Amino acid sequence: MSKIIHTLQEFASNSGDLPALRGDNNAFSYSDMLAAVHTLADELTTLGIERVGLAADNGPEWIIVDLACQLANVPLIPLPGFFTPQQMRHAVESSGVDALLSDRDGFASTCATLFGARLSGGAVTFASLTSISAFRLCPLLDSVLLPDNTAKITYTSGSTGHPKGVCLSVAAQYATASALNDALKETPLHRHLAVLPLATLLENVAGVYSALLRGAEVVLPGLANLGWAGSSGLDIQALASTLTATTPDSAVLLPQILKGLICARESGKWPAPTSLKFLAVGGARVAPDLIERGRQLGLPVYEGYGLSECGSVVSVNRPGADKPGSAGKILPHCAVTIVAAEVLVSGNTYQGYLQHDIGAPSFTEVSTGDLGELDEDGFLWLRGRSKNLLVNSYGRNISPEWPESELSALPSILQVMVIGDAQAFCSALIYPAPGASKSDISHDIALCNTNLPDYAQIRRWAALPNALSVADGLLTANGRLRRNEILTHYASLVDDCYSDVLNPETNEITMQCLSVVSANTARTDMAEE
Missing domain, CATH: 3.30.300.30 (ANL, C-terminal domain)
Structure with missing residues (x-):
């Protein structure tokens, strides 16, 4: 059984009535969540589903599908909303998906357009889910092999029309979430707001998994209610209003989102909730002045660093271990060395790239392409990208x-x-x-x-x-x-x-x-x- 499921079951056995997931129209305690996860895992097994592609809005059912796939040993392939139809077809076919799960209107038509004769019958509903249905695909004639222990395939945005699929084990995802919790154990974090799309590994692992493994409540509004307009932009005022209404302790932000919130705060349009204790900022380098501006306005912002190949987070600043301008202190589940100015990461790495590394030896070290240095206290200071030089x-x-x-x-x-x-x-x-x-x-x-x-x-x-x-x-x-x-x-x-x-x-x-x-x-x- 996955370490994540095992830990959640232990928590539910002792504190099952505590709130776990809250969406726009439904909520689950830890016991309710685990019951739904077990029911769906049984349904996936009964239907003989071997690989799940998930194209759905943020909400509790996204997480239930994610955890049920772990319990049923079915690899999950999150399909980002920003994918073009061609990229979605590539992701589905390259990973061998045989069931597409979605809550999107008109998704059956999308499947028919993209996959034609491979679409097998109409939508399949689940007793454990109210908004997400399955669309079965006939298996490809040539089976798609995955690296051993692949539990999730997260697609990088890539530089071409064919994004790379990064294959991750449950152990790698669990190690990241647990290391974050250990680093933040002195900071009381009881409610997390999922701001980024759940198909983003940073939110899925560093946000949701970490929160659930510490027994926190995860608030999961739909993307439209968060202010996301498709994949093209974010209504900062809508997000600010959601932060005020949900009073979270923690959230994960991108630098552009942080800047928007700072502007809303400086303009007097947003009184930030006093509940906030930890706002992690990642995805790109953050200027120290921006961090300082946020903190002066009462936003507890802390920069971090990571990459998909290492389970999403490698280092992070946090209360009690903080050097603004750095990418934070290396978390204990990873090891970082600097060779010829490049950052190399080992200790918690991926299983391989989809369709590229089958049969290759274990990946014990990742060449990040990032330039940086480590100080004597174990903080990572990034200096840019080698290929962007x-x-x-x-x-x-x-x-x-x-x-x-x-x-x-x-x-x-x-x-x-x-x-x-x-x-x-x-x-x-x-x-x-x-x-x-x-x-x-x-x-x-x-x-x-x-x-x-x-x-x-x-x-x-x-x-x-x-x-x-x-x-x-x-x-x-x-x-x-x-x-x-x-x-x-x-x-x-x-x-x-x-x-x-x-x-x-x-x-x-x-x-x-x-x-x-x-x-x-x-x-x-x-x-x-």
Whole structure:
């Protein structure tokens, strides 16, 4: 039996009446939850289902399906809502899914369109579920082999149309959740709000599993009630209202969500609930100034670091072990070494990539591609991505995450990507914060430049016409920049940043329709709002 199920059953036997899961329209105590999990596991076994693809809204039944698959030894494949139809078909076929579970309207039609003759009969209902139904698929002629002990396949956003499937064991997920709980044992956390889609491993493991294993209540509003508009954006005010109404102790955020909450707090539109004790922020590097702004406003924000291949979390800052600007102290279930400036992680790793590593030896170490260093207290300090490294025309190396983290903390900037590979200077593609004028942005960048060496300062910037999003393929599910795609999509803006660089009469950088800023001045040739 899985360690997660075993621990939950022990807890339910002693404190089964405590609330476990609460959704928009239903709630489960620990005893009720385990009863539903056992019933569904029996149903999966009776139906002969071998691999489950789950495409459903956030809610208690998502977690019941997840835990029932563990109990029935059926690998679970969460299908993110941001997947295109082609990506969904790839995920289903590459993992050998034979049953798709969903609560989405029109999902039967979606299945018919994507899988045609493989769709076997109509929807199958379950006695243990009220909103989720199953759609059976005829098995593929060639069976899909999985690495040993695969319990969950989480798909990275990938850099192409075919995301990679990371195969994880129950033990790896349990180790992550348990290590987080051990690190936070002095912080009373009794109610967790699931803010991210449950198909996101960070929420599923670090958020929900950790909360359940410590006997906390998990609040699971539907994504629309949280403010998620499909996969293209988040209504921060709706999320802020949900935080106020549910009074959680903990939540997991992405940096962009944190910035939105800070703006709502600073504008006076949101009185943050005093119940909050731990807001974990991950998915991308967070500027220390942003952490400080949040804390001054009463938001207990702590940066962490991890990756899917290691069960989602490797290090985290927390009360009593906190160094703002770092990615936190390494959790004891993992070991981190630095080789040639790259972060290598061992101790809690994945089973392999789907369809790539069958029969390969155990994966005992992960090359993260992240640059960093460890201090004497065991805190990890990240310095950027090795593959994202910009090398300017003077041969200086620049990790763009460094100036980006500084720029993203500025009140006038909502999103930013720094560019400048093989160029004489750095520029930035910027999506402005609501109400920010061009002069506001130029002024803020000029102030930021005073904290950067000359080769990393932003000399030009161009305004993005639309926010970067998962829906347009320019962000990953965790909010990371998909740099190559952005460079391709906005190639004309990039070219503009470096066209007619030198004025032949003055030998100075010219502006055209872009703001030019330095450490001491901020000026613009654009009309001001």
